[in-house]
Every structure is written in structure tokens, then in C-alpha cells.
Amino acid sequence: MFVGIVVMTLCCFCVGQGLNAGTSVYLAQRGATATLAGIGAAAFSVAAAVGRIVCGPIVDAKGRIIVITIGGVIVLCGTLGAALFTDLDLFVLWRLLQGIGFAAVTTASATAAADVLPIERLGEGIGYYGLGQAIAMSIGPALAIFLVSTEPSENLYRGLSVFAAAVFLISFFCRYEKNVERLPETATYRRLVERRMEAPDEHDGETAQTRKRWLNSVFEPKALSGALPNMVIAPTFGFGIFFTGLFGTTLGVPIAGTFYTVSAVIMIVIRLASRSFMDRTPAFKLHTIAALAGVAFCLTLIAVGQPDIDEGLRNGLFYFAGVPYGLCLGIVAPVNQAVSVKNSPPERWGAANALFFLLLDISIGIAAVLWGVTNDLFGFTTTLVFVMAFIIASIGVARLTYPAADKRWCR
DSSP states (O other): OHHHHHHHHHHHHHHHHHHHHHHHHHHHHTTOOHHHHHHHHHHHHHHHHHHHHHHHHHHHHHOHHHHHHHHHHHHHHHHHHHHHOOOGGGHHHHHHHHHHHHHHHHHHHHHHHHHHSBGGGHHHHHHHHHHHHHHHHHHHHHHHHHHHTSSSTTHHHHHHHHHHHHHHHHHTTOOOTTOGGGSOTTBHHHHHHHHHHHOGGGGTTHHHHHHHHTTTTTOOGGGHHHHHHHHHHHHHHHHHHHTHHHHHHHHTOTTTTHHHHHHHHHHHHHHHSGGGTTTTSOHHHHHHHHHHHHHHHHHHHHHHTOTTSOHHHHHHHHHHTHHHHHHHHHHHHHHHHHHHHHTSOGGGHHHHHHHHHHHHHHHHHHHHHHHHHHHHHHOHHHHHHHHHHHHHHHHHHHHHHSOHHHHOSOO
């Protein structure tokens, strides 16, 4: 059951990451501006943010798998629609559908993954669940850059539609909610159902109260301690996800999607090694290291964009940029999420995570528009300077918002 949920989530992330990386290249080939790509990226991110807010209560009230199934249909419609109806006037519509469906699937599948795991192996299982996402970040963007480079470029959407269809189909094999006996005896969801069967009166009125609690399920103020620094540094990820592939393709770098493969491999290594440093090193030190890696990523791409650089060196540096980018993303996201969660009351951890990801989506969406405009007006080099400004600012924000224990440089 858990393997099916992980594979289903991996397919969805391949679609989401592939669309984010390949769409800007697709639009450039169609003669559209980077500004339109940024608007589409913002539409995806905002739709995903709204989708998470709406889907949270529905997941609890109606079930996980039904949300995943419907989300899979929406993702498929948004992806296949872009392949069949290529008029750019409909472009934003497809991005909205893609964002809503992506949010529905990933929100519900994260809950489903925790549902089916034995409690004694919950941490290990969630680690593997996150590792699947990192692998998808390698497969999705690299495949997207390859597909969009073929003729016709709509192959991007046709190919990713296969993954979207897989999400829908696999969901039918993960229907555990009406067959809880298929789950381990210590699985969280099975225990929840069994408690409700033993004492049904204690749970009367839960569904009726869901609407009243939906704001509380999203907003936990104490989570801002980590969510704010992450929101400020997130424009770096916005550039990396939406525009780095376009940058490399514009410069003529062969197989530009290799950048994403390199960064994903580094992220996988970081997450596998995280036990040795994540809980032993102060959060501020880790955030600063990640920010410096982000600056190195920007400086490397600035060097790549110099007109007099040797072609072989240019290509090598472009691929190498995935190393500091992977370090930055692989460290900063879990560190700030941990700060948000551990400084929130345990009974509010769900709300803390919801606020963390909501601010992340909003930041990336706004940054996508900003970077699209600056790319068109001033070029990639100037945009990268602005990206570095956000990275450096995030260090100051972390210094202001982190609790005292997390501000220490050593322990």
C-alpha cells in the first residue's frame, strides 16, 4: 500500500516538476516572453496554494483517496489540454488546472502515506516518502527538457500526461479507507477507525465543525519562525525551477536538463546524510551554509552567461551549478520546516506545516512573475543579482525570527 502511494506521488511530482521546468522552454520556442512564463508559474503556485487550503478539510471529511483520484483527473485535464489545445490564450487556464490538481494529489497523498505506516516506523517511512520526491525532481525536469526539445514541442505535455494518467490509475489500487484490515495493526489510520468504532459518540459533530476549524488548520503563528526565512529564500527555488532550464537552453547548453539531475542527486545525498548533522547543528548555521551555497549557484550561472567564456567550460559550469543549488535546496527546506514545527505546539504541527508550505507556494509564485519580467527587461545576469539579494536577506530574517536556541552558531 505504502509503495503504491509513494509511486503515485512520484508520478505526480514528475508531472509538476516537469511542467515547471519545461513550460518556459516551450513558450520560448513558441515565441512567447519570459513574462508569460512567469505569469503561468504564478498561476500554478497560487492555484496550488489555494488548492491546499481547500483540500485540507476535504481530506479529513471525505477521505484521502477520493481527493487523490479527483486531483489526478484535474492534473490530467490540465496537462493533456495543453497538448491538444495549443492556443496560448488558454495557457493560464491549463496552469491553473495543473496547480489545483497537483495540490490535491500531494496534500492527500502525504496524509495517506502517514496513514498506512506502522507507528514504530513512521519516521523511516516519511523519510522514504521525501526521498521519492527528490528522485522525481531528477526525472521530471530532465525528461521535460528532453521532450520539449523534440518535434513537436507539445510532446512535453503528451509525455507528462502519461504520468498524470498513472496517478489516476494507481489511486484505484490504494483504497485502504474501507478496508482498514489490510493495514498494519499499528497503522495510524487503522487505530483511528477502530477508536471511532469503539466510541462513536466522541466523534459526533466532527464533520460539522470542520468548516469552523479550517482557518486554524492553516494558520499557526509560531510556525512563522521558520516559514518567514524560508519564504524569503524561496525566490531562489523559483528561479531554479522555472528559469534555469530556459537559461541553459537559450545559451545552447546541450541536455540542459542535466542540471536538474545533478541537483536532485545532491539533494538525495544530503537527505540520506541528514541524520548526522540535522539535529546536531544549530539551525542558523545550517541556514547560513545553505544560503552561501545559493549565492554560489547564482555566481556560477552569472559566469556561465559571460559572452567570452569557452563553450566547454560554459557547459561544465552550467551542469556544476546543480551542486550548490542542490545543497541549498536540500538543506534549507528541511531546516526551516523543522524550526517551524518544533517551535509550534505538538497539537498544532499540522497547521504549522500547512502555513509553511502555503507561504512557500506564494513566494515562489510571486517570484516567478518577478523573474519573468526582469529577464525580459534586463536579462538573466541582472535577475541573478536580485536572486542573491533575497538569499542574503533570508540570513537576516532567520536571525530575527529564529528562537534563541536556533540562533547559536555552535552547540
